[in-house]
Amino acid sequence: MLREVPHRILRKRYRTYLLEETSIVKKQTIADALREALREEMLRDPRVFLIGEDIGIKDGWGGPFGVTKGLAEEFGPERVRDTPVSETAIIGMAVGAAVMGMRPVAEVQYGDFIFCAMDQVVNEAAKMRYMSGGQVKVPMVVRVPTGATKRGAQHSQSPDAFFTHVPGLKVAAPCTPYDAKGLLKTAIRDDNPVIFLEHKLLYGISRPGYKPEPGAPPQVSGDIPEEEYLIPFGEADVKREGRDVTVVAKLLMVHRALSVAAKLAQDGVSVEVIDPRTLVPFDKEKVLESVKKTGRLVIVEEDNKTGGWGAEVAAVVAEEALDYLDTPIRRVSAFDTPIPFAPNMEDFVIPGEDRIAEAVRHVVSAG
Amino acid sequence: MAKDENLPERDKMVQMYRKMLEIRHFEEKVYYLFVQGILPGTVHLYTGQEAVAVGVCSNLRKDDFVTSTHRPHGHFIAKGGTLRQLMAELYAKKTGCSKGKGGSMHLCDFEVGMPPSIAIVAAAVPVASGMGLAFKMKRTDQVVACFFGDGASNEGAWHEGLNVAAIWKLPVIFVCENNVYAASTRTSTMMLVKNVADRASAYGIPGMVIDGNDVLAVYNTLHDAVTRARAGLGPTLVECLTYRHSGHSRGDPAPYRPKHEVDEWLKKDPITRFRKKLVELHILTESEVEEVEKRVLSEVDEAVSFAERSPSPNPEEALQDVFA
Numbered sequence: 001m002l003r004e005v006p007h008r009i010l011r012k013r014y015r016t017y018l019l020e021e022t023s024i025v026k027k028q029t030i031a032d033a034l035r036e037a038l039r040e041e042m043l044r045d046p047r048v049f050l051i052g053e054d055i056g057i058k059d060g061w062g063g064p065f066g067v068t069k070g071l072a073e074e075f076g077p078e079r080v081r082d083t084p085v086s087e088t089a090i091i092g093m094a095v096g097a098a099v100m101g102m103r104p105v106a107e108v109q110y111g112d113f114i115f116c117a118m119d120q121v122v123n124e125a126a127k128m129r130y131m132s133g134g135q136v137k138v139p140m141v142v143r144v145p146t147g148a149t150k151r152g153a154q155h156s157q158s159p160d161a162f163f164t165h166v167p168g169l170k171v172a173a174p175c176t177p178y179d180a181k182g183l184l185k186t187a188i189r190d191d192n193p194v195i196f197l198e199h200k201l202l203y204g205i206s207r208p209g210y211k212p213e214p215g216a217p218p219q220v221s222g223d224i225p226e227e228e229y230l231i232p233f234g235e236a237d238v239k240r241e242g243r244d245v246t247v248v249a250k251l252l253m254v255h256r257a258l259s260v261a262a263k264l265a266q267d268g269v270s271v272e273v274i275d276p277r278t279l280v281p282f283d284k285e286k287v288l289e290s291v292k293k294t295g296r297l298v299i300v301e302e303d304n305k306t307g308g309w310g311a312e313v314a315a316v317v318a319e320e321a322l323d324y325l326d327t328p329i330r331r332v333s334a335f336d337t338p339i340p341f342a343p344n345m346e347d348f349v350i351p352g353e354d355r356i357a358e359a360v361r362h363v364v365s366a367g
Numbered sequence: 368m369a370k371d372e373n374l375p376e377r378d379k380m381v382q383m384y385r386k387m388l389e390i391r392h393f394e395e396k397v398y399y400l401f402v403q404g405i406l407p408g409t410v411h412l413y414t415g416q417e418a419v420a421v422g423v424c425s426n427l428r429k430d431d432f433v434t435s436t437h438r439p440h441g442h443f444i445a446k447g448g449t450l451r452q453l454m455a456e457l458y459a460k461k462t463g464c465s466k467g468k469g470g471s472m473h474l475c476d477f478e479v480g481m482p483p484s485i486a487i488v489a490a491a492v493p494v495a496s497g498m499g500l501a502f503k504m505k506r507t508d509q510v511v512a513c514f515f516g517d518g519a520s521n522e523g524a525w526h527e528g529l530n531v532a533a534i535w536k537l538p539v540i541f542v543c544e545n546n547v548y549a550a551s552t553r554t555s556t557m558m559l560v561k562n563v564a565d566r567a568s569a570y571g572i573p574g575m576v577i578d579g580n581d582v583l584a585v586y587n588t589l590h591d592a593v594t595r596a597r598a599g600l601g602p603t604l605v606e607c608l609t610y611r612h613s614g615h616s617r618g619d620p621a622p623y624r625p626k627h628e629v630d631e632w633l634k635k636d637p638i639t640r641f642r643k644k645l646v647e648l649h650i651l652t653e654s655e656v657e658e659v660e661k662r663v664l665s666e667v668d669e670a671v672s673f674a675e676r677s678p679s680p681n682p683e684e685a686l687q688d689v690f691a
Contacts, residue, residue: 132465
């Protein structure tokens with residue numbers, strides 16, 4: 001039988017392992033970590049199956065980012081189900097199968113394509129339980145690759161806030177292999193629909209002929225324990241401790257914030273970087289605790305600014321910890337434009353380290 | 368038309384007649400209660416289409432499932448939901464089938480095979496395919512009957528849902544209730560093919576058009592489609608020609624329908640026809656017919672009284688059931 005290891009304990013033990021028994025951790029990319037999570041859950045529970053486009057084709061891709069590579073060979077086409085190009089059918093069938101007790105893990109190739117199936121996500125997946133007065137459950141996951149990678153307006157969006165806005169959906173957003181694996185396993189075991197956001201620059205894909213994406217952070221691979229573990233939803237992770245300013249960031253922006261934090265430390269600025277890891281449920285306590293300590297808050301995200309998830313974080317802190325703030329909250333977001341193609345324009349629109357550093361310096365010097 | 372040699376057993380036919388009457392009298396009561404201003408919100412009556420829900424569901428086992436629409440009362444009753452829980456839901460009571468959270472358009476009794484009805488046109492079609500996929504993967508012989516209107520066949524979700532059911536031979540029966548109008552729009556003006564069932568050929572599955580006001584025709588056609596689905600041979604699209612006796616929803620007197628058309632369809636009323644048939648076949652006598660009618664009427668009254676004396680939900684209960 002598999003055990004559910006409380007995250008804090010595991011992290012402590014994991015750190016000990018790193019010091020004492022390095023042989024039992026292994027280095028993996030996020031793509032590997034996700035694949036391992038899928039594989040372990042499929043081995044554990046016959047109700048778990050994958051459904052999406054180009055995920056199990058023989059000699060194919062294993063999904064657009066290689067995450068499901070090899071799983072069709074191991075589990076067969078019935079449990080790694082290639083579909084027609086029909087996002088509405090993918091999500092709608094996941095809803096129907098979930099209501100009947102299966103545990104589908106659906107995927108869309110690019111996050112932008114989920115808009116084709118938005119009715120199924122918002123009106124069916126999120127509301128079936130409520131409309132039934134609690135009679136049915138919808139245990140499904142939709143894996144959603146997000147983020148800008150020089151592909152223009154319809155393959156680049158960060159649709160996070162569309163989903164955090166809908167009651168009935170949980171939303172996960174891991175940025176390390178360790179978090180990706182632990183959160184995906186939890187998502188699959190959750191009895192609710194989970195939107196699982198994966199940043200395209202963080203996969204760390206390695207397949208023949210694949211060139212690494214420019215702009216991908218160096219931390220895309222990370223250590224993962226051999227031992228099974230789960231990460232509960234609603235527990236933010238302090239990715240770096242600091243005293244002077246709290247930076248709340250998600251997905252790729254966590255890595256950019258960490259890089260900025262390391263550089264600013266040389267100037268004597270102590271930055272705390274908090275990664276919520278799940279946007280719904282949101283661990284506001286950890287953010288409030290940090291803001292009460294530092295008195296300053298910068299929120300960094302790749303979504304565009306207006307009505308974004310960052311606006312919600314700012315509102316929560318303003319409602320519940322305004323008195324602790326020494327300076328106004330700053331948001332660093334993409335500008336309110338579609339994502340342009342030209343690499344220099346994309347880099348201008350998406351928050352880079354310079355904009356993050358500027359915002360952090362500003363709130364530190366202002367108060 | 369149904370062949371007499373394929374008649375269901377006597378008890379089954381009586382049961383079917385009774386179910387049709389339950390739907391009819393329930394809906395007539397609901398209409399009255401809405402007109403009186405007693406029930407909140409809106410309602411889409413099933414009156415006139417009873418032969419479809421009953422003809423289909425009479426072929427289903429309790430562990431088979433249906434998916435339904437914004438016009439779900441008939442499906443709920445035909446699949447085995449109780450009049451009490453249904454009426455209580457329309458009264459927005461805590462004892463309603465969806466605890467007052469669903470309303471007329473979101474009826475659910477999962478125990479009898481009715482997940483919450485989906486009021487987004489055609490959205491239940493891929494969901495039904497997914498339910499069928501679950502049955503196939505679990506190696507059960509359960510089936511799903513997916514109800515939708517003629518208008519649904521112009522939605523993208525309908526085509527995606529049918530296609531996947533077809534390619535994977537899923538145990539789903541797609542039941543089109545063609546009641547001539549999509550809301551107030553004549554469906555014939557919105558598609559060039561003559562029949563919704565013609566579209567089945569695009570997916571390589573059988574499609575047929577039947578008299579949806581003849582409950583025995585519906586029963587027999589569905590019998591074959593259900594048998595086929597249970598055997599793993601895949602889905603069937605059955606188009607049932609029928610007619611709404613009322614407008615699209617509460618407060619729609621449907622002036623867009625020519626009077627002669629309404630009169631013609633009223634002459635083809637499914638309940639009158641089936642009653643005549645049952646009497647002709649000596650399955651029921653006139654006095655037995657009256658007896659059934661009386662019992663159904665009193666059950667409807669009992670459902671109203673149950674709903675009236677049931678408690679309303681506490682407003683705070685709105686916060687429950689968002690997540691499992």
